[in-house]
Amino acid sequence: MAAASSFSAEDPVADLACLEAGGQRYGVDVVLVREIVRAPELTPLPRSPELVEGVIDLRGAVIPVVDLGRALGSGSCADGLHVVVLEIDDMVLGLRVDAAVDVLSVLPDSLGEPPALTTAAGYELVRAIVRQPSGHPVLALAPEQLVERIYRSALDREGAA
Amino acid sequence: MSGDKAQREFVSEVEDILERMRDDIARLAEGVGAGAAADPRIVNGLFRSAHSLKGLSGMFGFDAMSELAHHLEDVLDGLRMGRSTLDHDGLSLFDEAVTLISSLVGKLDDDRARSDAEESIATLMERVDAWVAGPTESDGSRESEVDLPAAVLRALTEYEEHRLHENVAAGRNVFLADSDFEILSFEEGLSELNEAIQALGEPISTLPSPGESPDSQIRFSILLATTLDRDSLAEQLDLPAEQLHLVFEGEAQPAALTDAAATEATASEVEPRNEQTPADPGPGSEPSESSLKSISDTVRVDIRKLDELMNLVGELVIQRASIRKIAETLATEPATARVGAELEKVHRSLERKLADLQASVLDVRMVPLRQVFDKISRVARRLRVDLGKEVRLDIRGADTELDKLIVEDLVDPLMHVVRNAFDHAIEDPGERESCGKPVEGRVRIEAFQRGNDVVIQVSDDGRGIDADKVLERALERGLVTEGQELSPREILDLVFHPGISTREAVSTTSGRGVGMDVVRSNIAALGGIVTIESEPGRYTTISMTLPITLAIMQALIVGVGSQRFAIPLNSVRETLLVDPQEIQSSDGRELLNLRGEPLLLRRLSREFDIEPSDAGKLSAVVLGIGDSRMGLLVERLEGQQDAVIKPIQGPVSRVRGVAGATELGEQGAVLVLDVSALVEDALRGREAA
Numbered sequence: 001m002a003a004a005s006s007f008s009a010e011d012p013v014a015d016l017a018c019l020e021a022g023g024q025r026y027g028v029d030v031v032l033v034r035e036i037v038r039a040p041e042l043t044p045l046p047r048s049p050e051l052v053e054g055v056i057d058l059r060g061a062v063i064p065v066v067d068l069g070r071a072l073g074s075g076s077c078a079d080g081l082h083v084v085v086l087e088i089d090d091m092v093l094g095l096r097v098d099a100a101v102d103v104l105s106v107l108p109d110s111l112g113e114p115p116a117l118t119t120a121a122g123y124e125l126v127r128a129i130v131r132q133p134s135g136h137p138v139l140a141l142a143p144e145q146l147v148e149r150i151y152r153s154a155l156d157r158e159g160a161a
Numbered sequence: 162m163s164g165d166k167a168q169r170e171f172v173s174e175v176e177d178i179l180e181r182m183r184d185d186i187a188r189l190a191e192g193v194g195a196g197a198a199a200d201p202r203i204v205n206g207l208f209r210s211a212h213s214l215k216g217l218s219g220m221f222g223f224d225a226m227s228e229l230a231h232h233l234e235d236v237l238d239g240l241r242m243g244r245s246t247l248d249h250d251g252l253s254l255f256d257e258a259v260t261l262i263s264s265l266v267g268k269l270d271d272d273r274a275r276s277d278a279e280e281s282i283a284t285l286m287e288r289v290d291a292w293v294a295g296p297t298e299s300d301g302s303r304e305s306e307v308d309l310p311a312a313v314l315r316a317l318t319e320y321e322e323h324r325l326h327e328n329v330a331a332g333r334n335v336f337l338a339d340s341d342f343e344i345l346s347f348e349e350g351l352s353e354l355n356e357a358i359q360a361l362g363e364p365i366s367t368l369p370s371p372g373e374s375p376d377s378q379i380r381f382s383i384l385l386a387t388t389l390d391r392d393s394l395a396e397q398l399d400l401p402a403e404q405l406h407l408v409f410e411g412e413a414q415p416a417a418l419t420d421a422a423a424t425e426a427t428a429s430e431v432e433p434r435n436e437q438t439p440a441d442p443g444p445g446s447e448p449s450e451s452s453l454k455s456i457s458d459t460v461r462v463d464i465r466k467l468d469e470l471m472n473l474v475g476e477l478v479i480q481r482a483s484i485r486k487i488a489e490t491l492a493t494e495p496a497t498a499r500v501g502a503e504l505e506k507v508h509r510s511l512e513r514k515l516a517d518l519q520a521s522v523l524d525v526r527m528v529p530l531r532q533v534f535d536k537i538s539r540v541a542r543r544l545r546v547d548l549g550k551e552v553r554l555d556i557r558g559a560d561t562e563l564d565k566l567i568v569e570d571l572v573d574p575l576m577h578v579v580r581n582a583f584d585h586a587i588e589d590p591g592e593r594e595s596c597g598k599p600v601e602g603r604v605r606i607e608a609f610q611r612g613n614d615v616v617i618q619v620s621d622d623g624r625g626i627d628a629d630k631v632l633e634r635a636l637e638r639g640l641v642t643e644g645q646e647l648s649p650r651e652i653l654d655l656v657f658h659p660g661i662s663t664r665e666a667v668s669t670t671s672g673r674g675v676g677m678d679v680v681r682s683n684i685a686a687l688g689g690i691v692t693i694e695s696e697p698g699r700y701t702t703i704s705m706t707l708p709i710t711l712a713i714m715q716a717l718i719v720g721v722g723s724q725r726f727a728i729p730l731n732s733v734r735e736t737l738l739v740d741p742q743e744i745q746s747s748d749g750r751e752l753l754n755l756r757g758e759p760l761l762l763r764r765l766s767r768e769f770d771i772e773p774s775d776a777g778k779l780s781a782v783v784l785g786i787g788d789s790r791m792g793l794l795v796e797r798l799e800g801q802q803d804a805v806i807k808p809i810q811g812p813v814s815r816v817r818g819v820a821g822a823t824e825l826g827e828q829g830a831v832l833v834l835d836v837s838a839l840v841e842d843a844l845r846g847r848e849a850a
Contacts, residue, residue, distance in 0.1 A: 045816060046771065057830035061807065154815070
């Protein structure tokens, strides 16, 4: 999949929307963020890929929502306050997060490759680690990998059925 | 009424085509102007436009228009194939054709104007042909009858040449009139003379003439056509008879024609090659003016824009619900009761208006089936010839309206069914005769509305379907087992089975065509069902039942556990209250005795892995797709509602058993069940995933 996110270590600067899920801080390229809405009640989607919690009706469009905390294995944010609506390669996807915090401008020299161990473990969802002068580092996400995963699990499911 | 509507649609479609043609011609003109070869893509586009124009006008019986389009098509075909090259003459012919057709469609109701325009079409076609034949050849034929010096012929513009042809063809006399004018005042003199000629016939061209005129004078030759003979012309124009040279002698005619000829001349475009030619009087400019204006008041709209409108209406409906809540709250407080009552009144009128708005938006989406049926009858005409069969195609109910999106997707399956009827069902003439049937076979397409559905039936009086052969084939394929009891209906239904290719199944001597399974799945994708009825040797009828619109549907809302689902009402046959003790288990399947027939049951909670609540009694929703039935067990029936169905976006668009979602008031998204998938899975004994 072509990188939908313009975000990469070579970019002079990128803006990351900072999200909190399961006690961890993540960043998503703001280019991909269409909007952030207060989490409405989710309609569960049966038979759907594991990562998909359900769907919401966003002004006439029905979009799937992924629990970001669970997707990243850091604890569910089912009671999260916000849904971050992403548009990735014409695909609309909602991320349920505990909170949307702020927007962070990232300079190239604050970017680090994710630790080798995490990529080896199939942790392809993290594109880079953003070191912060103060506090915890932010994990910059590769949301298109998330879409990829949903697709794969949807196909597995179809194959199994 | 319907004829009116059809004609409006025709006009609007023709205008669309003409618009495209104008664009293409303009783009070609740029190329020709720059000396480049014609862009084959544009020529092809133009060719296609001419082709559709031909079909469309032929269909509506506008033969002249159709014939002109046919000529254009030929020319364009020549260009496409490199048999001829495009030049400005060719382009201006296209231009004229477009203008002519556009003025013709504006005058469809005016018989006189129409026949005039048709006449002009005839002459234009001749010129188109002449252009195709090439300029050298066109010099030959009729001009050879005209006794004109080559220098004069060469000096004529194409338009003048055409007028010359015209007049020659009409059998008028053509003269070359020489006249001398004072150099200082020749302009005046010429225009006086031209005016005089206008009254008597048609001035075709004014040419300066070299020759023996006195020094202070200049001689002009005027090429003119008239029904008068030389003497009376000389007398009328006050010119010496020896200055009038008869270059073509027409047939003797009564004089009355001069008027018509004169108006014809003024009504046509006069080329400004000679400044001396009198300026065209007012009425002459009319055709070009009218061609600029759009005649129909139809607007073409992308259907997605209508979807947007539909969504907006849906949101307004939700807003309305909030207003009602506020009104109710206000009404319960004594202090604000009056305001509350007022608000409630306003709310009710808003509700009505919103319902009207929704209905109007829906109405815009509706198109008559005529478009599809016309396409089919065109194909049918071809089929008749190709197959060498005599078949009469009757079409009824072409005015029945359906959602545009459904109509689009209906063409293929319907065409398939009709083709089958022609190809496989209707016997060869000989065979029909020996069966004692009329030689001419009959295929009937009939559409009508039934409740919220539209039914389209295709019937033929052909050989019907041999149930034994279908069964035989199904046994071979292992679709049914030996000794399995099947009703005649169930056997016929096997024809729709993807495992059965019906051509193999029933062979060419008794068969229908292939791909009925595709027809069924296409129709199912539109939320419709297909059924078949047949009697061997007598008839086959295939019925397709479709919802009128996909944009809005009647849904039954059901509840399981804490969740709710919407089921399209058109696939709900009935609902029953079921005592759990009535449910029988056999082989791990649950069945219900429904009036003596076993009904296969599925629990929605189990299908979708939902925690059931302790409901006690259950409800069975009897779902039907075609003749297949199953009962879906749910906990609650929560009533009917209009629902706007929407696809689920993103990477989970295809969850089996879910057709989409809809919003119900303030309660957020509710999933809409895909009944055909559920029924299919249940009948195949597939376990819930």
